[in-house]
Amino acid sequence: MEPTRVEFAGHNGLKLAADSYGTPGNQPVLLAHGGGQTRHAWGGAAKTLAAQGWHAISVDLRGHGDSEWCPDANYSIDAYAEDLRKIAATFDRKPAAVGASLGGSSSLIAEGEHPENVFAALVLVDITPKVEEEGVQKIRGFMHANMEEGFGSLEEAADAIAKYLPHRPRPKSLEGLKKNLRLRENGRYYWHWDPKFSTGPSRPRDA
Incomplete structure (x- = not known):
């Protein structure tokens, strides 16, 4: 469908x-x-x-x-x-x-x-009354890590995700990952969201 x-x-x-x-x-x-x-x-x-x-x-x-x-x-x-x-x-x-x-x-x-x-x-x-600050910082750290330089390939992006989520099985196909990335004219992949989402003046309380 x-x-x-x-x-x-x-x-x-x-x-x-x-x-x-x-x-x-x-x-x-x-x-x-x-x-x-x-x-x-x-x-x-x-x-x-x-x-x-x-x-x-x-x-x-x-x-x-x-x-x-x-x-x-x-x-x-x-x-x-x-x-x-x-x-x-x-x-x-x-x-x-x-x-x-x-x-x-x-x-x-x-x-x-x-x-x-x-x-x-x-x-x-995945909603709780309170969140652990350590967990919040881990999420933000992952989101910021490759925000400016992006990734040279889908495999590189998959490696970053695997390091962040070692308990999750690595997908056999990376086609689905393309939907969460933008391929820019410089040939590098970037996360499919506005960088100001996590750095701007009106950042959400949690991600």
Whole structure:
């Protein structure tokens, strides 16, 4: 099942890219990825949901994937939450939402700080009441490590991920990794998100 590419207008009109799986008009479920990821992180789950009769929409959060980079580097949790509220309002009925890490925090804020229900249901993945500062610094260190120089090849990027996540089996094919990287004119690969996402004035509370 191949998705249909769609686009939404987020907070202040920022263009947000998304993939639509299944039949529009079915009960929608909005899938929001974690910081530093892209909509493709939910590709497998979206296909499964669509096969079960849901209309699954996997979105690139602002500054990630094919969504626009924010001109003023507003990557605050409130901006992400407002983006999700804007997307949810485009459907005829309230969507369910599934959010991981940053996507989960944003979904929770979108729902909890709005006077009326935004979502029909909310599923949080990799969300805790508190985070360990050591873990946060490890994530930021990984995100910053190759931000400016990028990677000379997909294999080099895969090596960096394997070092960061030694417990995760290394994929046999690196084709999926391309979806999380941008190939620039200089022939080097860079992460598929705005560098100001992690260094700008409105950095999210956690990734």
